[in-house]
Amino acid sequence: MSRQRYAVGIDFGTESARAVLVDCADGRELGTAVYRYRNGVIDERLPEPDADVLLEPDWALQDPEDYLRTFQEAVPSLLAETGADPADVIGLGIDFTSCTMLPTLADGTPLCLLDGLRREPHAWVKLWKHHAAQPEADRINAVAAERGESWLWRYGGRISSEWFFAKALQILDEAPEVYDRADRLIEAADWVVWQLTGSETRNTCTAGYKAMWSKRDGFPANEYFAALDPRFEHVVDEKMSRHVVPIGSRAGGLSGRAAGWTGLLPGTAVAVANVDAHVSVPAATVTEPGTMVAIMGTSICHMLLGDELATVDGMCGVVEDGIVPGLFGYEAGQSAVGDIFAWFAESAVPPEYHEAARRRGVGVLAVLEEEAARLRPGECGLLALDWWNGNRSVLVDADLRGLLVGMTLATRAPDVYRALIEATAFGTRVIVDAFESAGVPVAGIVACGGLPERNKLLMQIYADVTGREFAVAASTQTPALGGAMFGAVAAGAALGGYDSIVDASRRMAHLGHERYRPVGAHHAVYDELYREYVRLHDLFGRGGDDVMTKLKSIQRRAAGAVRSP
């Protein structure tokens, strides 16, 4: 029997990080360890002893020491739990939420760890869902549109306030002394790899999807940055790097210090950083064009590979080498899916269903799913626009809001639940249609994330609505598995890993047995309803009727947020 070869994947999430030990031969997951961040999401006040420093609305920070504690606690636990010999662990890969970024000194020390800056919120890590940089994003978009920047279309025509330069520019705008002090501005993903290896790298995935970098054109021109703010002109050369390393590369070997934290051996191969959604694609078995990966949870990310660069209506971004080297990686998204169901369960379901759930020891959505599953397509009599958190793809409009139509005095909660599921499925179909219209085919879909295992009705409805077969990734922790796969690639075949992520995916990634196939009669009814959905989608989403933005502005005025005109 040949010697075991393992890889470790670490998925840095929003509230916690998860480390998994994987068999390089077949992707078998031998163990998992979770570290819940001590300081979690910092969105009201800084951690003790500086808890008197309050944050403004829309802020969301993290503590970089939570990432280091992940190495120090989760990885040793994982090794202890599995009994794996560190000598058998050939590689380590991480994935991260993104864009999560921080300012550091030249040696990588986060500014928030400096005595003089720890009470300065801008010195901390800005988490992906830090939404306070909207004015900067607006400026980034306005100046780009004005200058006709050629990269703008690669991002659906609009840069998000969540992305790198909006956050960097907010530091400059609001805390120029922090900006000055920052030798480096860096994605947390790259920062943790730096901490593991001792050398700073930048990866093609976060650079491409969140920092407007492309393999062919690099970053936007200095003139563009200067037009945003003269002090911002040299942000890339002063605080970032134009050396961007393709995903699938080896960032370096584990440093002695990091070996001490983790219990792994010094020199263990470490992969360049990657992003949770993107690393899930090969972990869901997809390394070629034609199959979409839908990462289905609170929101949905739609990931797709293409041979060519195409303009897709309202996508989040397209990056060459962004997901799999040698291919264009497309990302689109629905800003709320599971979040809508959670909202519904909490805010609009009457007691009888909660009582039934309690009696049976299941969640209220499970009870509703059972009742909703008894309805035939169209039988609920309702139609919704699934914009409770705006619309990312294809409309790229955060001001849009939800709509529900068709209620009668006989409408019950399972009817509404089914309509909400259907609406999110229609939203996915709009994205699939946008890709196909742009010449990027979507023949089938592989789902991963939390929703597919929780909600079989939802999966069948998605198949029926899109007219496409849905498979489900075998792993329930695809990001961590993907991280481990990239760790095995960083080690390379010579050490018992793989020379490419395609090879790794072929051996280490698997699909579950379940297939959700569209039922012809259901698809026909949903075709009818989809026509209604698309008409309302275009009416309310493309400016034909602006009731949603009007309601938002009237509401803001009423709440006292802005003065009456």
Add this chain to the structure above:
Amino acid sequence: MSRQRYAVGIDFGTESARAVLVDCADGRELGTAVYRYRNGVIDERLPEPDADVLLEPDWALQDPEDYLRTFQEAVPSLLAETGADPADVIGLGIDFTSCTMLPTLADGTPLCLLDGLRREPHAWVKLWKHHAAQPEADRINAVAAERGESWLWRYGGRISSEWFFAKALQILDEAPEVYDRADRLIEAADWVVWQLTGSETRNTCTAGYKAMWSKRDGFPANEYFAALDPRFEHVVDEKMSRHVVPIGSRAGGLSGRAAGWTGLLPGTAVAVANVDAHVSVPAATVTEPGTMVAIMGTSICHMLLGDELATVDGMCGVVEDGIVPGLFGYEAGQSAVGDIFAWFAESAVPPEYHEAARRRGVGVLAVLEEEAARLRPGECGLLALDWWNGNRSVLVDADLRGLLVGMTLATRAPDVYRALIEATAFGTRVIVDAFESAGVPVAGIVACGGLPERNKLLMQIYADVTGREFAVAASTQTPALGGAMFGAVAAGAALGGYDSIVDASRRMAHLGHERYRPVGAHHAVYDELYREYVRLHDLFGRGGDDVMTKLKSIQRRAAGAVRSP
């Protein structure tokens, strides 16, 4: 001290009847007695011993003996409770739901009391909400439109399936032997007066609002009825009467038999029959043009008087002498108001509010009202179309359905509740605007019914939305009070009553002290929201976007009600 003079009013409702004893001098209510119909609403099966006879969907029948039991039980209880001397009761008036109608023999015996017919559903009383005569209503409308019948516009261009000839025609269509056997087809309102007096009368209110009769043109021509069905040509002359008596008239004196039932004296004046909504107008102090009466409960009836005959968009009907003799009585309506709130409370409010209600011993809507009252106009961020039960005025379309727009992940039940209240207020404003556009002024509004006393937030929102002051009738049982007032008018001034309903209203009807006055700043915000409401109202209600009817037809097909095309 002069001798007391009393009148009795009896309000025949859907589930029960209510008798009230009123002081003729000032309208003071001395006592109330309620009789809950033994057989209630008969909508699934006939009463015992014929409970094996099942009814089709949309049927709603009543038992005429429940009306007689009302006389036999409620009136004696009322006299006993109040200790009133029957000699002091000078008059009796009734009001009834309408159109509630039945087939009888020439002597008034209901066909359902005949041995050979008691198991025949068509022999029973058809309650106002019997909705199974839609095919007949469709025929009535189609033939009227085809022939250009001049009376059609007086009913908003459409006759309801609830009305007299639709129900009569359904008997002919489905049970011609019952139709043949019926010597008389009569409103239950007129039938109970017949039972009291021994002589058959027909009143201008039900004839005008429910049977297409007008003072100037009488009933539709025989040729029209023949065009519906040759056997229907002489329905008026064979089974009804062209002698229609103005409301406010004396139908006759109480018969000996009815005196025995009630404990009142034989010969006591009995008023001609009337309808619950219509009799409420003078009971809410309104006997002149300019003030609308809104009867606010599960639905809203909007009653208004005019000097002239005007064409008002989508009204339910306009009848000369229909409410107050000498004036044109206009009726419009919203098909669901309190019903929508009840639906919401039952179907879409999460447990926390129900628990708070239980803790505090109040209804869940009271808890929601308190929270919704803390929101400023527009602050909920939502807008609804209040069509959960279709739209009566001004769109006259039962197929329309509810719509709610503006939801975010932060939307909570009190936001939705407030939006639903606002939507019904916008619905009332559309009706007010329709009257004013037609030259029928609405300077102020008097509310009565169950909602005004239960929901002060709602009343203020209605004032803010319509920009009109709302007063509230002092009586909480305006229909029964109105019945008693008409009883006093039937007796006449010589006997201690009044010679006209105007005189009776001046003395016997009162307003409560509370006034709801529009707040300028609120009205301004609601003006903005109303523009949005009207635009969506016209878009979805006037054929611009037919998603609601499409959803209904897809739903019917899915439920197996009709076959796929």
